[in-house]
Amino acid sequence: MxxxxxxxxxxxxxxxxxxxxxxxxxxxxxxxxxxxxxxxxxxxxxxxxxxxxxxxxxxxxxxxxxxxxxxxxxxxxxxxxxxxxxxxxxxxxxxxxxxxxxxxxxxxxxxxxxxxxxxxxxxxxxxxxxxxxxxxxxxxxxxxxxxxxxxxxxxxxxxxxxxxxxxxxxxxxxxxxxxxxxxxxxxxxxxPALTPIYIHHFPLSDLAGISFPTVPLSLYRNNKKIREIQGDLLITHQGFSGPGILDLSRHIRDGDELRISFIQYQNINSARDDLINLFSTGGSKKVKKILTDLHLPDRFVKKILEIALISTETTCAQFSKQLRTRVISMLLEYPFASFTLGGQDExxxxxxxxxxxxxxxxxxxxxxxxxxxxxxxxxxxxxxxxxxxxxxxxxxxxxxxxxxxxxxxxxxxxxx
Missing domain, CATH: 3.50.50.60 (FAD/NAD(P)-binding domain)
Structure with a gap:
């Protein structure tokens, strides 16, 4: 031997x-x-x-x-x-x-x-x-x-x-x-870790290729936030990728909920207040214009308004509190509960x-x-x-x- x-x-x-x-x-x-x-x-x-x-x-x-x-x-x-x-x-x-x-x-x-x-x-x-x-x-x-x-x-x-x-x-x-x-x-x-996330019945699939730099990404387990990171986000045909998602994927387990922000912030409550102020003081300004002024991609803004059942012609004066709350939630903590991680081959x-x-x-x-x-x-x-x-x-x-x-x-x- x-x-x-x-x-x-x-x-x-x-x-x-x-x-x-x-x-x-x-x-x-x-x-x-x-x-x-x-x-x-x-x-x-x-x-x-x-x-x-x-x-x-x-x-x-x-x-x-x-x-x-x-x-x-x-x-x-x-x-x-x-x-x-x-x-x-x-x-x-x-x-x-x-x-x-x-x-x-x-x-x-x-x-x-x-x-x-x-x-x-x-x-x-x-x-x-x-x-x-x-x-x-x-x-x-x-x-x-x-x-x-x-x-x-x-x-x-x-x-x-x-x-x-x-x-x-x-x-x-x-x-x-x-x-x-x-x-x-x-x-x-x-x-699997450092892997993309595939969302079941993904509502943003036609926005594939749009990216968001250094946005907050949160992970919830049993309705309790267990992890939040700031990272780059990429929308794909079937879900999300990008460095932020890849890093967060290491912590995801079955049954977790992912909440995505498409806007940078340091404090979500302050960010929410800022958006409320923009909409409530916008008057005749269109909601779509408010959102694109936040440097959100035009295609993304149109899609968010479509999902929220809001016309692109809607002005801030016509923007009800209920609709405003819906859009702000989608921008700051869009929830995704039904998804899978990329497998061992990727x-x-x-x-x-x-x-x-x-x-x-x-x-x-x-x-x-x-x-x-x-x-x-x-x-x-x-x-x-x-x-x-x-x-x-x-x-x-x-x-x-x-x-x-x-x-x-x-x-x-x-x-x-």
Missing amino acids: KTYTAIIIGGGPSGLFCSFFLAKEGAKVLLLEKMQNCGRKLLISGSGQCNLTHTGTVSDFLTHYGDNGKFIKPALMNFSNVALLQFFEERKVHFCEDGNGKYFPKSGKSRDILDTLLFEAKQAGVVIHTHEPALNICYGSSGFMITSSIESYHSSHVVLATGGYTYPVTGSTGDGYQLAKNLGHTIEETG AMVTRGGVSLKDIKKDTMESVHIPGLYCIGEVLDIDGDCGGYNLQAAFSTGALAADSILKKMRKKERVQD
Whole structure:
């Protein structure tokens, strides 16, 4: 049976990065990838352009991982967005910022990121076996025995870097969840995240392509608001997309209600009062004119008035309190209760995964199994769109490698 210092299961960004850091320090590393090639999901990230990371400090980053910012903090402190960009810049991959804080390779090609990772891993001595899925992990007093589709291996360290279950065509089919579960770990409920929303009997379908910058999007559960974010909104033929919707989708569960504002505001009560004042003092001015003066698209205004059964010729003087209330509600918190999330074939990431309670945040090592590490998307952590998920993959991979190397050096000192 072949023996390795560490076996990495999964050849995505977190697995390749972790394997490189280990091998360059002398560790004997095997990487098992189930697909014919490594990094298939990386190649399609950012529409093939690879939004690698984002601007901002570590503190800024922590606000972009839902309720799990505290968990990811040690990984980001150990290997930040600045360090990640520097890593690739030193290897002649240069970046540009798109004006919204997102960093992309100047070439616009995710292939440049993957090629660099593969080259560095191979140069460092990582043994990469593709088309060889890991089927089982056994743990005992002598370490781990990993059984693949081809043979068995022994190692004192195993790193699960199998990703989530979205975009299964790339190899992300949730294999790591079962491997971790078999070793006694809890798997938090998984679901699609960073995905569009499809509204049943969508009333705005003929407005597809219209977008609204930085509007409030709210999520209600049992008639109680549980989440509100500000984000860009895009109307599609079947519902909503855009960065704001994609980010909010991570928090949606069955039975939730989505409420959309098409107008920017900081306080909904103040916004409502402002609209009431505009209509009540408008006199002979048309309601349609009031709305278009708010920089709402003309097609959108006509549609809202049509749905509200209000003529485009209606003046503010003719605008009853009942009709006014109806339109304002549609503008500030249009409710959608019957909808579905985009499925695993289009969700950018997976929410849920290996419970963070089972993982030490300072090392990425399992609480239950010494020498077992979980990194990247297999963990129950997912970030907003904008490079936050790739950053988490690289940072957790680097932190796990650091932890394993510290163990190796400690063992060497004891033996000396």
